[in-house]
Amino acid sequence: MVSTGSTHQGISTSSTVGSGDSGRLSPLTGALRQYDYWLTVYKRTWKGSIITSFVSPLFYVLAMGVLLGGFVHVSPARLEGAPSYLAFIVPGLIAAQAMQTAVFETTYPVMGALKWHKSFYAQLATPLESRDLANAFLLFTLFRVAATCGVYFVVMAPFGVFESWWGPIAAWFATMLVGMAFAVWTFAFSAHVRTEASFGLIFRLGLIPLFLFSGSFFPISNLGPVGETIAKLTPLWHGVNLTRMLCLDTVDWSTATINTVVLTVVLVVGWYVALRTLARRLAQ
Amino acid sequence: MPSFHDDTVEPAAKRIVAVSVLVHRVGRVDESGDAMISARGLRKSFESKSRGAVEAVKGIDIDVRRGEAFGFLGPNGAGKSSTMRMIAAVSPTSGGELSILGMDPAQHGPAIRARLGVCPQEDTLDNELNVFDNLYIYGRYFGIPRREVHERAEELLEFVQLTEKRTAKVEDLSGGMKRRLTIARSLINRPDILLLDEPTTGLDPQARHVLWDRLFRLKQQGVTLVITTHYMDEAEQLCDRLVVMDRGVIAAEGSPLQLIREHSTREVAELRFPVGDHEATAEKISDLGSRVEVLPDRILVYSDDGEQVLEEVHDRGLRPIATLVRRSTLEDVFLRLTGRTLVD
Numbered sequence: 001m002v003s004t005g006s007t008h009q010g011i012s013t014s015s016t017v018g019s020g021d022s023g024r025l026s027p028l029t030g031a032l033r034q035y036d037y038w039l040t041v042y043k044r045t046w047k048g049s050i051i052t053s054f055v056s057p058l059f060y061v062l063a064m065g066v067l068l069g070g071f072v073h074v075s076p077a078r079l080e081g082a083p084s085y086l087a088f089i090v091p092g093l094i095a096a097q098a099m100q101t102a103v104f105e106t107t108y109p110v111m112g113a114l115k116w117h118k119s120f121y122a123q124l125a126t127p128l129e130s131r132d133l134a135n136a137f138l139l140f141t142l143f144r145v146a147a148t149c150g151v152y153f154v155v156m157a158p159f160g161v162f163e164s165w166w167g168p169i170a171a172w173f174a175t176m177l178v179g180m181a182f183a184v185w186t187f188a189f190s191a192h193v194r195t196e197a198s199f200g201l202i203f204r205l206g207l208i209p210l211f212l213f214s215g216s217f218f219p220i221s222n223l224g225p226v227g228e229t230i231a232k233l234t235p236l237w238h239g240v241n242l243t244r245m246l247c248l249d250t251v252d253w254s255t256a257t258i259n260t261v262v263l264t265v266v267l268v269v270g271w272y273v274a275l276r277t278l279a280r281r282l283a284q
Numbered sequence: 285m286p287s288f289h290d291d292t293v294e295p296a297a298k299r300i301v302a303v304s305v306l307v308h309r310v311g312r313v314d315e316s317g318d319a320m321i322s323a324r325g326l327r328k329s330f331e332s333k334s335r336g337a338v339e340a341v342k343g344i345d346i347d348v349r350r351g352e353a354f355g356f357l358g359p360n361g362a363g364k365s366s367t368m369r370m371i372a373a374v375s376p377t378s379g380g381e382l383s384i385l386g387m388d389p390a391q392h393g394p395a396i397r398a399r400l401g402v403c404p405q406e407d408t409l410d411n412e413l414n415v416f417d418n419l420y421i422y423g424r425y426f427g428i429p430r431r432e433v434h435e436r437a438e439e440l441l442e443f444v445q446l447t448e449k450r451t452a453k454v455e456d457l458s459g460g461m462k463r464r465l466t467i468a469r470s471l472i473n474r475p476d477i478l479l480l481d482e483p484t485t486g487l488d489p490q491a492r493h494v495l496w497d498r499l500f501r502l503k504q505q506g507v508t509l510v511i512t513t514h515y516m517d518e519a520e521q522l523c524d525r526l527v528v529m530d531r532g533v534i535a536a537e538g539s540p541l542q543l544i545r546e547h548s549t550r551e552v553a554e555l556r557f558p559v560g561d562h563e564a565t566a567e568k569i570s571d572l573g574s575r576v577e578v579l580p581d582r583i584l585v586y587s588d589d590g591e592q593v594l595e596e597v598h599d600r601g602l603r604p605i606a607t608l609v610r611r612s613t614l615e616d617v618f619l620r621l622t623g624r625t626l627v628d
Contacts, residue, residue, distance in 0.1 A: 023395025029427070036424045040417055122408035124374050126425035126473075127394040283375065284330070 023127055030132030031139055034123070038140045052104070053148040057097050058155065064217065065089045080219050081250040087161040091171060091244040092216030094152045098179035099236055101148045103186045103207055105141040107199045110190035113137070120282060130279040134191075138183055138274070145179030146172070163249035171246035177263045178239030184270030188277040210236045215244075238262045318386075320477050320508045321348040321371055325380035328366045340366035342532035343380060348477075353499075353509040355519045355526030357614070359622050362529040364512040365405065368481050371510065373397050385476060398426060401475030405482045405512075407462050411455045415446055415465055418454060423472040433472065440468040444498060460491025467498065477508045484518060496521055516614040528621050535621040540614050547620055548612040549574055551590035555583045555597065556606040565602060572596050586612070 025033070069085035082088035113120045113133075123133055153168045162168045186202060193199075213223065214236035220228045231237050242259040245251045328341040341363040348354040356364040369375035370382060373389035373396040382389060384396045409418050416437055423433030441447045444464035449457065457465065463483065470478060483499070484492040499522055503509055513519055519526055520540045528536045528543070536543055544550075553573070557565050559581075566578045573587035587593045590609030597604065 022392045023398055025394060025427075033425050033427055036430075037421045040413060040421060044412060117410055117412075118406065118408040119410055121404065122410075122422070122469075123425060125372060125397060125400070125402035125404070125470075126422070127398045127427070128425055129394065 024129070025127055025132065027131065027135055030128055031136045033128065034132070034136035038136060038143075041140075042143075049144070053097075053101055053144070054151055054155075057093060057148075057152055060093050061086075061090060061156070065093070078219070080244060081248050082244075084161075086159065087163075087248065088244070089217060090156050090159070090161045091247040092240045094149055094156075094171070095175055095178050095240040095243040096211050096214075096216045096236065097152060098145050098149050098175040098239065099182045099210065100207065101145050102141055102179035102183035103202065105144050106137070106183045106186040107190050107202065108196065110137070110187055111193075111196050111199075114191065114281065115194075120278075124282055130282045131275050133282075134187065134275050134278045138180065138187060138271070141183045141187075142176060142180055145183070146176050149175040149179070162247050167246045167249050171243045174239065174242045174246060174260075174263075177260070177267065178236065178243070181235050181239070181263045181266040181270065184267055184274045188270060188274040191274065191278040191281050210234055215240045235263060235266050318350055319347050319383070320350050320385060321346060321354075321510065322383045323347075323380065326367070326370065326377060326382050327379035328363070328370060328375070329378045340532055341370075341378075344527075344529070344532075344534050346527065346534075348508060348510060351503075351506045351508055352524045353503050353511065353522050355523035356510070356512040356529055357514065357516075357519050357526050357618060358512075358529035358535075359514060361531075362622070363532040364529055365481060367529070368479055368510070368512055372400060372402050372479055398473065399476045401470035401473065401478040403463075403466050403470045403478065403480045403483055405485065407466055409454045409462060409465060409469070412453070414451050414453055415457070416441070416450045418465060419469055419472055422469045426473040428473065436472055436474075437468075440471055443471075444468040445494070458491070460487050460494065463487060463491070463495060464498065467495070471502075475507070477510060478502065480509065480511045482512055482514070484513075484515065492518075516618055520614050528618060530622045536617070543614065543617045544612045547617040549586040550588040550612060551586075552610055552612055552616060553585040553587060553590040553593040553597075554608040554610070555585065555594075555604040556581065557583070557602075557604050568600060568602065569593075569597055584616075586616070 065086040069089065072085035074085075076083055079085065079088040120130075120133055124130065150172055153162075153172055156162070157168065189202060190199075213227070214220070214231055214234050216236075220231040220237060223231055238259040242256055242263070245256060323344060323346045325343045325345065326341060327339070327343050329337060329339045332338045344363075344367065346354075346367075356367060358364050366375070370377050370389070371384060373384060373393045376390060385399055387396050389396055410421070413421065419437035419440060420433055423436060424430070428436065438447075441450060444467060446461060446464060446468065449461065454462065454465065467478075467480075467483070480499070484495055487495065496518070499509060499511075503522070509522065511518070511522055523540060525539050526537070526543070527534045536547060538546065555565075555569075562578050562580075562583055566576055566583050569583070569585065570576050572593050573585035575586040577584040577586070585593050594607055594609065597607075
């Protein structure tokens with residue numbers, strides 16, 4: 001029964017008492033050890049995600065951009081410099097899509113990992129820490145946002161809605177920033193709440209108003225001075241504005257810097273809050 | 285990382301010792317008796333929304349030695365699971381000292397967890413993945429190389445008799461199979477200590493016996509087992525030593541046999557009289573055993589010689605409807621120490 005000599009060697013060393021090493025993994029190692037898990041999850045779900053992340057956005061482009069946009073004939077000056085309504089709306093839709101994908105990936109799946117499958121608890125019994133679980137989760141969300149928005153940009157390119165070749169590439173990174181700025185906060189929210197009913201709050205009071213009034217569909221100057229000021233406080237507007245300026249090659253670098261800084265601050269603070277919230281929840 | 289430097293067993297040797305390789309940090313209960321787990325005055329308290337401030341563990345001392353099977357016995361709410369979570373290095377202690385594999389969980393959590401196997405009370409398997417992937421992915425969390433974790437997963441499936449279910453979805457498995465898979469999963473890192481929180485709760489008798497058999501084999505291979513249970517037969521079957529916990533403290537400690545000796549008699553005579561006669565009858569025979577307990581449906585007389593008790597009862601002209609003489613079990617100890625009142 002008792003195994004070979006070489007394994008006994010292993011025993012004596014591995015059991016050395018009082019090792020000074022805490023065994024903490026680096027954040028990178030901690031996240032990478034979950035690569036196979038997320039790959040398996042993606043292999044299982046990618047077919048279903050195509051519908052929500054690729055097909056329905058295209059319906060929006062068709063319905064809003066092409067068909068509804070056919071009625072919109074105004075000068076580019078009133079469309080923030082866009083030559084057509086389609087060219088105006090596409091960057092806004094992609095930025096909004098980044099937000100939606102991010103929120104979707106960090107609501108029910110987070111609740112599942114805490115409450116239904118309890119996979120966070122299973123993972124916590126390994127050398128991984130709550131920090132690593134959150135990071136890997138958010139990295140997967142980043143991947144989903146990047147993939148969804150990336151395909152969106154590629155599909156839109158032939159429609160002639162982009163004014164430069166580099167603009168959409170830079171805008172692609174901007175949409176990742178938008179997505180993650182939302183992902184971290186939604187993650188924190190989902191790690192805090194106990195029931196999925198709370199998600200109604202996010203969807204109805206957060207997602208839908210932001211989607212409709214943050215400048216995706218019309219210039220926010222149409223909202224009047226007060227409405228415009230409020231819209232400019234939302235992270236989505238910063239994302240939409242940044243994405244649109246890059247796509248239309250109308251970049252005002254001072255505004256772009258403000259947009260980037262706002263989104264980055266929202267992302268970094270939210271990330272910290274997300275890590276803390278999950279750590280607290282899992283310690284209970 | 286101290287955990288994987290023993291990954292270098294030659295393949296040939298590995299095949300020969302297929303089963304023993306499952307857990308190869310073998311060590312019998314050695315003379316030095318080095319403590320795998322040691323706690324002094326260990327406490328746990330937390331805020332509960334429904335119950336306010338809860339003191340779940342109120343200062344316990346434990347020593348678990350290499351290679352033994354150590355049990356926590358106790359009714360619901362005794363503090364077993366809180367203790368287990370602290371030992372699993374996932375729940376911070378509220379006071380006292382705790383050392384696991386010679387390390388402090390507050391400082392060395394990940395290093396400790398790398399060498400523990402945890403089989404939680406509730407299944408935390410990934411229901412949407414198949415059986416093999418559950419093991420494979422879990423092994424990757426420990427940083428075990430892909431090929432190695434593949435081999436280990438196959439060995440473990442063999443060990444828990446789930447090889448045929450390799451590609452089945454977890455949600456299609458029976459309760460017993462899920463438990464076995466959870467145990468296989470907890471062994472993927474070849475742990476020094478295996479923590480089992482009520483491993484057979486909710487299983488049918490066949491499934492329980494299969495599980496016991498597997499756990500017994502692990503124990504034979506030298507894995508240190510720490511088990512919580514409220515099944516006395518399980519504790520008697522598996523545990524070399526156990527503590528009975530009640531309301532956050534240790535009520536008794538020892539081997540099953542010691543506990544029976546200390547807290548009960550060798551035998552118990554159970555006497556059944558017509559309903560309503562029990563109290564009166566008990567008084568007439570209270571001198572026959574070291575202790576007499578009156579239950580609604582029967583009288584228990586604790587004595588080292590049960591047959592003698594029956595004879596005496598008859599000599600005194602009492603005619604019980606039914607009698608039974610049996611050996612004392614842990615259950616008698618348990619009920620004696622923790623009472624018969626329902627806890628929740």
